[in-house]
Amino acid sequence: MGNYDAIVVLSFGGPERPEDVLPFLENVVRGRGVPRERLLEVEAHYQSMGGASPINAQNRALVEELRKIVDLPVYWGNRNWHPFLEETVAQMKADGIRKAAAFATAATASYSSCRQYREDIARAAAAVPDGPELVKMRHFYDHPGFVAAMADRTRAALAEVGGDARLVFTAHSIPVSMAVSAGPQGNAYERQLREASALVAAEVGASDFDLVWQSRSGPPHIPWLEPDVCDHLETLHAKGVESVVLVPIGFVSDHMEVLYDLDVEARDRAGELGLRLARAGTAGTHPRFVEMIRDLVNEPEPTACPVTCCPAPSRPRPQG
Incomplete structure (x- = not known):
């Protein structure tokens, strides 16, 4: 090989x-x-x-x-x-x-x-x-194998709550400074996740979807990607959405942040709102x-990315 x-x-x-x-x-x-x-x-x-x-x-x-x-x-x-x-x-x-x-x-x-x-x-x-x-x-966010695996997981979740459910793709929130500097041209993290979400949505026949964030862990004075998945569930409920499928597109296995942040916190929030919710599995x-x-x-050996690509985020100290 x-x-x-x-x-x-x-x-x-x-x-x-x-x-x-x-x-x-x-x-x-x-x-x-x-x-x-x-x-x-x-x-x-x-x-x-x-x-x-x-x-x-x-x-x-x-x-x-x-x-x-x-x-x-x-x-x-x-x-x-x-x-x-x-x-x-x-x-x-x-x-x-x-x-x-x-x-x-x-x-x-x-x-x-x-x-x-x-x-x-x-x-x-x-x-x-x-x-x-x-x-x-x-x-590999756009590799056909990854997309096919996530599409299969999403179809199984849609079968639990009905094909008219709103698709909500989730990924780990990161500091905005890290997101902006990701990739040679910047903003690659969000752009690649959005593209992966679009590919999976197309595979399951969905014409629209949302990309939201979860598992923020940084200090409150540093901006991170938003909206949070639980906040977004409230927004969807206010718009009259009745069922949601969460698709953890930013994770390749069902580890702790999926099991707790989605299967416990997000599911509890959906229950409080009266939303039907299913969570798609990860590629695993x-x-x-x-x-x-x-x-x-x-594949041919990949070219290493530039040393300036995806720098560590700056970590400003709180003011005052």
Whole structure:
């Protein structure tokens, strides 16, 4: 497959025991100025769901499905929790791997979904001298395999509440400064998510849709992308909408922010408003999504994005 002798799945990581939740969250927000109160609030979300994120189990399942259809060894490493990418790269070196295709579990351009994975790769390379070269695969928001997988998930959700439901696509909110600087020409994060949403909507025969945001975690003085999904449900209700399908287009697996922010908070808000609501699944281990990863590895080696692309967002301090 191409010029690679392995594939490594790069992901965010998540805790698997209650006692790991707070150390994990501290890794995630280090240097970001997130208020302690918000950190403890998010920790409570994890503890209410059993003190573990499902993301690691879902990545293990993705790796196993990928191994069934490729002839290369498949590894997995995380940014924020075990197995850390540095640990994985050390194992790859010990196994004699020299060059690997790196598949990041994020479909779009932004600092946290692209540039930061490149920084993770660079940090692992520094930690493991003479280790394997990792080549990050391209963004896949518009790949037919991703679109087909999300269209299937959306059809299943529409079947729960009726085909006339309003499609509301959701993605992780990010600071406006990060969104504006995403991609070589800027604004790539929102533009790519909107394009992916349009492609999925067209596949299921919907002529219109909304793109909204969820899971804001930053300090209140920094502008983030809006509207929030729960606020948007109130807007739709005021317009007379009776049923909604939430499609988490910005996520590739049903991890904590999907399970809590959509399946708990958004569902509770919909219930209060009397809205019928269904939530589409994420791509997960859908066969078309797994095949997409194989296809990406078989493509010509992608050109690295400019070093000026998707810079880390500035983090101004509160005034006063």
